[in-house]
Amino acid sequence: MRDAYPVWSLVPTRWNDNDIYGHVNNVIHYAAMDTVINRWMIEEGILDLTDPEAPIGLCVESGCRYLASVEYPDVLALGLRIARLGTSSVTWEVGMLRDRDDEPIAEGRFVHVFVDPVTRRPTPLPDPMRTVLDTLVSPPAAVEEDT
Amino acid sequence: MRDAYPVWSLVPTRWNDNDIYGHVNNVIHYAAMDTVINRWMIEEGILDLTDPEAPIGLCVESGCRYLASVEYPDVLALGLRIARLGTSSVTWEVGMLRDRDDEPIAEGRFVHVFVDPVTRRPTPLPDPMRTVLDTLVSPPAAVEEDT
Amino acid sequence: MRDAYPVWSLVPTRWNDNDIYGHVNNVIHYAAMDTVINRWMIEEGILDLTDPEAPIGLCVESGCRYLASVEYPDVLALGLRIARLGTSSVTWEVGMLRDRDDEPIAEGRFVHVFVDPVTRRPTPLPDPMRTVLDTLVSPPAAVEEDT
Amino acid sequence: MRDAYPVWSLVPTRWNDNDIYGHVNNVIHYAAMDTVINRWMIEEGILDLTDPEAPIGLCVESGCRYLASVEYPDVLALGLRIARLGTSSVTWEVGMLRDRDDEPIAEGRFVHVFVDPVTRRPTPLPDPMRTVLDTLVSPPAAVEEDT
Numbered sequence: 001m002r003d004a005y006p007v008w009s010l011v012p013t014r015w016n017d018n019d020i021y022g023h024v025n026n027v028i029h030y031a032a033m034d035t036v037i038n039r040w041m042i043e044e045g046i047l048d049l050t051d052p053e054a055p056i057g058l059c060v061e062s063g064c065r066y067l068a069s070v071e072y073p074d075v076l077a078l079g080l081r082i083a084r085l086g087t088s089s090v091t092w093e094v095g096m097l098r099d100r101d102d103e104p105i106a107e108g109r110f111v112h113v114f115v116d117p118v119t120r121r122p123t124p125l126p127d128p129m130r131t132v133l134d135t136l137v138s139p140p141a142a143v144e145e146d147t
Numbered sequence: 148m149r150d151a152y153p154v155w156s157l158v159p160t161r162w163n164d165n166d167i168y169g170h171v172n173n174v175i176h177y178a179a180m181d182t183v184i185n186r187w188m189i190e191e192g193i194l195d196l197t198d199p200e201a202p203i204g205l206c207v208e209s210g211c212r213y214l215a216s217v218e219y220p221d222v223l224a225l226g227l228r229i230a231r232l233g234t235s236s237v238t239w240e241v242g243m244l245r246d247r248d249d250e251p252i253a254e255g256r257f258v259h260v261f262v263d264p265v266t267r268r269p270t271p272l273p274d275p276m277r278t279v280l281d282t283l284v285s286p287p288a289a290v291e292e293d294t
Numbered sequence: 295m296r297d298a299y300p301v302w303s304l305v306p307t308r309w310n311d312n313d314i315y316g317h318v319n320n321v322i323h324y325a326a327m328d329t330v331i332n333r334w335m336i337e338e339g340i341l342d343l344t345d346p347e348a349p350i351g352l353c354v355e356s357g358c359r360y361l362a363s364v365e366y367p368d369v370l371a372l373g374l375r376i377a378r379l380g381t382s383s384v385t386w387e388v389g390m391l392r393d394r395d396d397e398p399i400a401e402g403r404f405v406h407v408f409v410d411p412v413t414r415r416p417t418p419l420p421d422p423m424r425t426v427l428d429t430l431v432s433p434p435a436a437v438e439e440d441t
Numbered sequence: 442m443r444d445a446y447p448v449w450s451l452v453p454t455r456w457n458d459n460d461i462y463g464h465v466n467n468v469i470h471y472a473a474m475d476t477v478i479n480r481w482m483i484e485e486g487i488l489d490l491t492d493p494e495a496p497i498g499l500c501v502e503s504g505c506r507y508l509a510s511v512e513y514p515d516v517l518a519l520g521l522r523i524a525r526l527g528t529s530s531v532t533w534e535v536g537m538l539r540d541r542d543d544e545p546i547a548e549g550r551f552v553h554v555f556v557d558p559v560t561r562r563p564t565p566l567p568d569p570m571r572t573v574l575d576t577l578v579s580p581p582a583a584v585e586e587d588t
Contacts, residue, residue: 012476014473015313015476015480016476018314020313020314020366021203026177027178027310031174031455032455034174035453035456035514038513039456049513058216060213061213062173063209063211066206069205072476072479073480073483109210161305161325162325162329162460163329163466165343166457169461174457178308178309178310179308186309190367196312196366219343220332220333220337320471320475321472321475324468352510353507354507355504356504357505357550359501363499
């Protein structure tokens with residue numbers, strides 16, 4: 001699974017991520033996806049939370065298949081790739097492992113539509129952003145049209 | 148949308164549900180689904196968190212399509228129905244509205260597999276539980292076999 | 295305890311509020327305080343999240359004593375009063391009950407300093423806001439000076 | 442501040458830790474304290490979440506003073522020391538920094554009472570646990586009696 005995603009990032013679990021059943025609650029996997037996707041874009045310089053005019057990414061669809069449980073204080077490792085790069089949208093695929101033993105935990109999907117921060121209407125991905133996102137497209141991108 | 152789900156339940160948003168973009172973060176919709184599904188089962192007497200031998204429901208798959216934003220202090224209304232009742236599994240469908248204006252917010256999907264609390268292996272839904280779950284099956288259930 | 299606070303507000307617990315010990319995690323009480331304090335101010339018209347120029351309340355200090363446990367799906371009832379109204383600051387006191395049986399759960403304290411939204415420097419409470427806040431001061435306010 | 446606490450531990454912020462004001466919400470500091478205190482005890486072998494008979498630590502009091510804001514994707518660094526070791530209780534003091542620039546963020550306080558996992562009544566700290574906890578007492582412990 002490590003080979004299937006070009007970028008990996010860690011999310012340590014927190015005490016309260018465990019629910020009454022003693023494992024990390026299903027909701028946390030989505031918080032982890034949101035965290036690593038945005039963190040990667042910030043680190044790559046294509047998302048700037050302090051710029052009030054830059055496009056922002058809204059989640060229009062997400063999903064997750066759970067393969068095994070994980071427990072605090074385990075550390076989650078999340079692998080990122082992009083399955084589809086549209087005019088305004090990015091379809092992320094996220095592989096999740098337990099970092100200490102490479103046990104596959106979950107496979108997630110997260111669809112961003114980038115919008116104007118004021119009108120909240122879809123806006124084409126700026127070219128510099130598209131160039132960076134392209135490096136995660138796997139297999140090699142067929143750029144398609146969408147909203 | 149109100150007619151498409153037989154049971155409705157409210158989840159008031161919390162201050163910190165709003166993220167930096169000023170709307171309820173996509174993760175919260177999953178927390179809300181988890182909350183109303185389990186709350187309904189508890190109220191119906193088919194989930195007892197204090198019984199250490201009763202089957203527990205693990206989430207093996209979930210997903211959500213987001214239709215519109217919602218902001219704290221709005222109240223979410225969630226409608227429940229069951230799309231499929233398997234031997235051990237329950238596929239929930241959840242419609243989400245902004246309670247104050249009936250604006251559709253999201254459509255979710257949440258698949259439970261019921262397992263033995265100790266071995267965490269799938270276990271058939273007990274008959275009394277199945278009877279209650281059957282009341283939410285929509286359209287009328289074709290009981291199918293699965294794990 | 296119901297008599298000791300002039301305003302009460304409900305916060306239903308969520309599935310994932312329960313931690314591995316089967317009760318609502320200590321962190322949630324703070325999320326509940328933040329939720330009801332801000333919700334009350336919004337309902338009273340003295341906090342407007344959509345006005346980019348209105349003062350915002352930052353938490354500079356908080357605390358909580360825990361008296362008893364509470365479990366999802368219980369509903370928390372939170373009572374609000376103001377112990378001290380400064381030039382820019384508000385010291386909230388929050389009583390928390392289990393709504394179904396009036397069992398005292400916790401006693402919290404939450405200190406807001408209102409600041410200019412841009413400079414984030416303390417700003418005097420606007421008069422209309424002070425008038426509304428005054429209705430929660432208990433016992434009758436001695437308005438004191440602070441930052 | 443780095444010198445004032447013998448043990449330090451990191452908690453990376455998550456996307457949804459930022460609230461509508463664009464900084465990490467005050468509630469998150471408590472989640473971070475809970476996470477590092479328990480994680481340290483687990484790593485030191487004095488807290489075992491899988492042992493159904495071992496004493497568990499319940500939070501009976503907590504508090505926090507906020508000194509500066511912190512923003513996702515910043516990493517929090519938390520320093521731990523023990524201000525007081527009672528018969529059953531541990532009073533933790535937690536210093537919080539922004540890891541990238543050592544900016545003091547907050548000072549927290551967190552009081553655990555250890556209880557029997559079944560009766561939930563206070564139980565004396567087992568000797569091996571006390572020995573390990575003693576290493577964090579600062580200044581050198583005067584062991585006092587309490588519940």
